[in-house]
Amino acid sequence: MSSHRLAPLAVLAVVAALLPLALTNNFLLNIAIVAGFNAIVCVGLNLLIGFAGQISLGHAGFFGLGAYASAVLVSTYGWPPLAALLAGAVAVGLLAFAVAKPILRLKGHYLAMATLGIGIIISIVLKTETKITGGPDGMPVDSFAVLGFQAYGEKVWYWIVAGLLLVAVWAALNLIDSPAGRALRAVHGAEVAAETLGVDTAGYKVMVFVLSAVMASITGSLSAHYLGFITPSASDFFRSIELVTMVVFGGMASTFGAVVGAVVLTVLPQLLTAFQDYEAMVLGAILMLTMVFMPKGLVPTLSALIAPRRRV
Amino acid sequence: MLKRIVGVLATATAAVGLLAGTASAADLIRIGSFLSATGPASFLGDPEKKVLELYVDKINRDGGINGRKIELIVYDDGADAAKAGSFAKRLIESDKVDVIVGGTTTAATMAAVPLAERAEIPFISLAGAVVIVEPVKKWVFKTPHTDRMAAEKVMLDLKKRGLSKLALLSEDSGFGKSGREETLKVAKERGIEIVADEIYGAKDNDVTAQLTKIRNNGQAQAVLVFGLGQGPVVVTRNYRQLGMSLPLYHGHGVASKDFIKLAGGAAEGVRLPAAGLVVAEQLSNADPQKKVVMAFTETYQKQFQAEPSTFAGHAYDGLMLAVEAIKRAGTTDKAKVRDEIEKTKGYVGTGGTVTMSATDHMGLGLDAFHMVEIKQGNWQLAD
Numbered sequence: 001m002s003s004h005r006l007a008p009l010a011v012l013a014v015v016a017a018l019l020p021l022a023l024t025n026n027f028l029l030n031i032a033i034v035a036g037f038n039a040i041v042c043v044g045l046n047l048l049i050g051f052a053g054q055i056s057l058g059h060a061g062f063f064g065l066g067a068y069a070s071a072v073l074v075s076t077y078g079w080p081p082l083a084a085l086l087a088g089a090v091a092v093g094l095l096a097f098a099v100a101k102p103i104l105r106l107k108g109h110y111l112a113m114a115t116l117g118i119g120i121i122i123s124i125v126l127k128t129e130t131k132i133t134g135g136p137d138g139m140p141v142d143s144f145a146v147l148g149f150q151a152y153g154e155k156v157w158y159w160i161v162a163g164l165l166l167v168a169v170w171a172a173l174n175l176i177d178s179p180a181g182r183a184l185r186a187v188h189g190a191e192v193a194a195e196t197l198g199v200d201t202a203g204y205k206v207m208v209f210v211l212s213a214v215m216a217s218i219t220g221s222l223s224a225h226y227l228g229f230i231t232p233s234a235s236d237f238f239r240s241i242e243l244v245t246m247v248v249f250g251g252m253a254s255t256f257g258a259v260v261g262a263v264v265l266t267v268l269p270q271l272l273t274a275f276q277d278y279e280a281m282v283l284g285a286i287l288m289l290t291m292v293f294m295p296k297g298l299v300p301t302l303s304a305l306i307a308p309r310r311r312v
Numbered sequence: 313m314l315k316r317i318v319g320v321l322a323t324a325t326a327a328v329g330l331l332a333g334t335a336s337a338a339d340l341i342r343i344g345s346f347l348s349a350t351g352p353a354s355f356l357g358d359p360e361k362k363v364l365e366l367y368v369d370k371i372n373r374d375g376g377i378n379g380r381k382i383e384l385i386v387y388d389d390g391a392d393a394a395k396a397g398s399f400a401k402r403l404i405e406s407d408k409v410d411v412i413v414g415g416t417t418t419a420a421t422m423a424a425v426p427l428a429e430r431a432e433i434p435f436i437s438l439a440g441a442v443v444i445v446e447p448v449k450k451w452v453f454k455t456p457h458t459d460r461m462a463a464e465k466v467m468l469d470l471k472k473r474g475l476s477k478l479a480l481l482s483e484d485s486g487f488g489k490s491g492r493e494e495t496l497k498v499a500k501e502r503g504i505e506i507v508a509d510e511i512y513g514a515k516d517n518d519v520t521a522q523l524t525k526i527r528n529n530g531q532a533q534a535v536l537v538f539g540l541g542q543g544p545v546v547v548t549r550n551y552r553q554l555g556m557s558l559p560l561y562h563g564h565g566v567a568s569k570d571f572i573k574l575a576g577g578a579a580e581g582v583r584l585p586a587a588g589l590v591v592a593e594q595l596s597n598a599d600p601q602k603k604v605v606m607a608f609t610e611t612y613q614k615q616f617q618a619e620p621s622t623f624a625g626h627a628y629d630g631l632m633l634a635v636e637a638i639k640r641a642g643t644t645d646k647a648k649v650r651d652e653i654e655k656t657k658g659y660v661g662t663g664g665t666v667t668m669s670a671t672d673h674m675g676l677g678l679d680a681f682h683m684v685e686i687k688q689g690n691w692q693l694a695d
Contacts, residue, residue, distance in 0.1 A: 030401045060322065231394070277349075280350065
């Protein structure tokens with residue numbers, strides 16, 4: 001991996017390591033953890049949106065499936081949490097593959113429509129299968145335990161999430177710099193040109209879609225264990241939109257943009273509670289102004305300002 | 313560049329200020345709340361928020377509790393359980409509240425229950441389902457009547473009228489689902505036969521298909537609808553459009569004037585279990601609830617120019633249970649306040665007379681419900 005990509009990763013690692021010093025209570029740690037979960041999903045989603053040029057409007061569905069796989073298999077059937085997490089990830093991977101394989105042969109934004117549908121279907125199933133999922137009122141989830149180690153409390157979860165985020169970012173950066181990543185960028189830039197050069201465009205798109213869905217599923221499983229209680233609203237259509245917004249807000253095709261977007265949009269609503277009834281309006285205004293004045297997203301625009309000559 | 317750094321620092325300081333801004337004044341009694349003031353449950357959460365603010369103001373003007381003023385901290389969870397959990401954590405860890413009164417929906421409440429239990433902080437929920445207090449959780453209480461009580465009340469009324477075959481039509485929302493399950497259980501116990509069990513979507517704008525099925529069923533002697541918000545309005549209108557004449561019952565979730573207004577003439581003759589609050593003026597003078605609900609209705613109407621719904625009443629009851637308990641305890645020591653809430657005896661609120669115990673953290677009996685019938689666009693006592 002080239003050094004200009006490694007440096008920001010090191011910065012991220014240092015920030016993650018020092019952050020707990022500033023987060024003096026469990027509530028602040030809790031926000032950091034939720035932001036971290038969102039960031040991991042967004043790093044995966046960004047591979048799809050920013051590099052493969054496809055939009056998914058159903059990632060909250062995959063997140064929810066992972067979460068419920070863990071909740072149901074662990075709490076109801078007594079599976080070990082890690083096995084449940086992997087089972088959920090495999091199931092979501094297969095589902096994503098089955099959806100993407102035929103659709104990505106078509107040109108255009110058919111994937112967006114298919115994911116829109118599948119996300120809504122997942123959400124409806126989770127809401128209506130009351131016997132299994134507890135319905136709209138949700139269900140409790142046992143805590144995460146592996147080989148006698150029990151993940152419990154904000155401090156422990158912070159380090160788990162921080163570690164996973166670093167791994168996710170590192171993996172994403174590596175993927176982008178690999179031959180597969182170059183092929184992906186070619187697909188995004190000029191699909192026909194890529195095809196004439198022998199790039200299996202559909203194949204790469206399917207691969208990235210499945211990868212990002214699996215990342216969402218694993219994150220869903222972990223966040224269900226962390227929160228200890230889940231409801232179908234985790235798989236809501238609006239959650240999917242929120243995730244896409246985070247990626248676009250932070251900056252498409254920028255892995256760190258995805259992280260920054262997720263963190264900002266998780267923390268902002270907590271800061272804006274001071275505005276009381278005007279909270280939603282202020283949040284909307286901030287989003288709108290950012291997109292008007294920084295159409296490329298936060299990180300690409302700011303890094304271009306700081307280092308005008310360097311391309312990110 | 314320097315300017316930019318200064319700007320960032322200023323923003324960061326402001327942000328820290330916002331987070332820390334609520335932490336001061338040790339002699340305040342801090343009551344925390346998370347409510348669904350916006351989002352799909354806002355018709356519940358919005359009046360709850362208004363009532364909490366109104367009455368905390370009122371108590372403070374009258375000198376507070378034992379000479380200490382109350383500080384109320386309210387967050388809006390938008391009916392999202394994950395957000396509710398987050399805000400509950402914020403109330404406990406960051407705002408360090410003495411007691412929590414809130415949780416508009418059952419899901420939001422259940423997300424906060426483990427947090428309150430772990431932090432050992434008294435939590436009075438404003439949500440409906442039985443699961444909140446059954447099994448009993450040491451630190452968790454609730455004020456609204458349960459769906460089971462509503463079902464019981466309807467069954468009793470059916471028996472009184474000599475009816476034994478009921479068609480059930482419930483909403484696919486949390487409220488409707490929980491109501492359906494409780495109805496099925498209670499019907500079995502009370503010897504009422506459920507001859508049809510239909511479900512409609514909370515956002516459906518036509519329910520004639522389900523109603524036609526019930527009409528053609530031939531056995532049903534009455535219909536019970538379990539839903540919240542606009543769904544029951546649609547059902548009631550369709551019901552009359554189809555010319556159905558079986559007695560129509562609703563759950564306790566429609567006990568607000570908005571329902572009568574929206575359903576118009578179709579609401580005539582609908583029966584439902586409701587708290588004394590909606591029939592305040594018709595209660596007999598001997599009823600201990602009369603004074604309380606009349607005073608509450610008057611205060612609410614003066615402030616908001618609208619009739620209070622039962623949900624507004626739940627928030628009032630929750631706040632007063634907490635206030636009374638703190639008064640009796642003479643301290644905000646969490647364990648003592650909890651014990652005092654559990655010892656609540658004969659508290660007369662908008663929902664009924666509350667007597668809690670170690671095994672009952674709601675404390676309402678079936679007598680808290682009145683069967684009311686809608687007549688000429690108004691509630692009429694029917695029992």
